[in-house]
Amino acid sequence: MTGQLNRELRPVRLAVPDLLTLGLTGLRARPLRAVLSALGIAIGIATMIVVTGIPASSQAALLGELTALGTNRLQAVAAPDRDPPAKLPESAVGMVRRIGPVTAVSAVANTHTVVRRNDRVEARNGSGLTVLASHLDLLSTIGARVRAGRWLNPVTATFPTVVLGSVAASRLGITDLPTGQPAPQVMISDRRFTVIGILAQTPLSPDIDRSVLVGWEAARSELRFDGHPTVIYLRCEESQLEAIRSVLAETISPERPGQVVVSRPSDALAAKRATEGSFSLLFLALAGVALLVGGIGVANTMVVSVLERRAEIGLRRALGATRGHIRSQFLTESVVLASLGGLVGTALGLLTTVGYASWQGWPLVVPAASVLVGVGGAVVIGVLAGVYPCVRAARLTPTQALAAA
Template sequence: MTRPARPVRLAPLDLLGLGLMGLRTRPAQAILSALGIAVGIATMVVVTGIPASSQADLLDKLTALGTNTLQATAVPNQDPPVRLPESALGMVRRIGPITAASAVGNTHTLVRRNDRTDPDDGSGLTVLASQLDLLPTINARIRYGEWLNPATAAFPTVVLGSVAATRLGIADLPAGQAAPQVMIADRRFTVIGVLAATPLSPDIDRSVLIGWAAARTELRFDGHPTVLYVQCEEPQIEAVRSVLAETIYPERPGQVLVTRPSDALAAKRATESSLSVLFLALAAVALIVGGIGVANTMVVSVLERRSEIGLRRALGATRGQIRGQFLTESVVLAAIGGLAGTGLGLLATIGYATWQQWPIVVPTGSAAAGVGGAVVIGVIAGVYPCVRAARLTPTQALATV
């Protein structure tokens, strides 16, 4: 008994060839439809990539404002005055989320420009003993000269805050000239550096900083820190703040005053959690418009190629093969538009971010979603045309010839 012939299943490469053939025979329609998809995908990439780069730049600026920085001091106006333990800095550095910690200590001495000025006039400046890692901890930088190092910190040398330098009449430190000197407790100290303004720590601007070791030997500094500066992992800042007082002064934590996180932290978190809903909506609209363009192209293609469909059906092509041909054509058309749009969107994002001098944030998620979304649109837009084409009988299709 003869078995009925089974329809031949088209190989994937043959199916792809049929889909590309339909695009090659109508290049103008294919280009315009792919362009609609490309515009939608490029819009989605741009409206997510450019805000992401802008957001990264804003977050960098907010981070520079000390969003991960805390300060701890003794509660003021106590009788007798509260002194933080000498071991406080070492204990603080043992807290896991802390990335940097430093300290300064008030030497309770006056600074003068020279020995001819009033010995009781300190110009409103504070002489502080400083740890060597103070600058990176408070995000400060040197404007002139250099910072203290292990060698100079043991000798009578000082670094001036920006306001202190102005009040002492030291504008800069010209190279090749003798370094200026100031008087502290009737001893001469050589100025080796001047700090730039430190908006996060205005007290440092009005201070004269000397090495911890030199403060002990030259000014009889007792070694007790006055202010501790702490940087920690930003998500853990509240947790660190809650244990900082007990860590600094376990016996009397109520005598330690810890600053609350900067208002810039709240602004940064609000920025991170905000979404460009309007931009995403515009991108979605552009994608829908592109999908309608693909669907329209495929419907017109079915109407224009009725004779081709009828001929293929007459030669033995099944409805499944016809569906596969037109669905493949729709998906390929959308994929080409998706890839082109993703490339254009990435180039536009990189170019604009470079022009604005922002960090370049490549929206890989949006790029992948764009290509994937284009394929999905191709499938959805091609369903009706491919089903309609498959329903045509050979006699109906050839009747138009």
């Protein structure tokens, strides 16, 4: 009989909707105080997202600019001053293309011919320009672009056509290719070649600026080119740059790797890696301080709420509410208050980051961890800030609470 009575008197657990209703009751009763307390949490969360999102966006923009400086590029040439002269194998480009981390590879070759504006210019006056046989994928590999006209294609690369580098065009007096007018021609080894394109300046490959580019097959048929590349350009995964550089010479010329000279990585790569490793700990510390202040504000609000609502606590205890019910009520109120501040702060931080990145023209980068930590951190702060007030409220007996009210 006693056991059955104890089971009947066992306190009922509060359902989640009931807990939320109780938790929101105190917030609705004092909205201004709740808003001010949540604002402290919101400022802290927004600060954390802003000080991680804006530097991350700025860093992404800077890394993009550094990548454009050729941080993932290498080039290989035949060693100079060799007797007999060193030559890269004809199969070198295909061999390099088989290296896994290589994303693009192309080549040019010196045809050892002279280019002239016309047949009236002295045969030996090449204006300091070089005639290069070129693969069709050269532009995408070195990051060059056409300023006027068009680049070589599988058809034009087999005919006597050329594309001029920016400096070569200036020296030959061909600065534009007007539409609807006959294309200009130049003389190469007493053969006329039609100019079909002019390249824009290529800062990372100044040798291309001073060159006249001919299709690989046209160079073979028209200029007696032997097919051996002079310079091999490649792009690869940055993380594998040093590894590729260490095996590139052996890959190009397995029998005579000493006859291959590989360029060293760009100085911009070191700057990029240093940028990737830097982060503003000061800003994160400031965000942490803001969160701490917000948490203290929530704790203060909850302590005052307990003092002001002692009559409510005493009445609920007298009507059968257990200490666990009281603890759950005030802990829920603290968590809800902090969570609202966290959601508002996350939205505010994201909007600020998006707006500033768009204004600066940066790519938008918001670390997912910042958003997760923002919302999750608000919940943790709510729990920590509500522990003492909820325990204090639960310790009040009905008589103490009603007597102090």
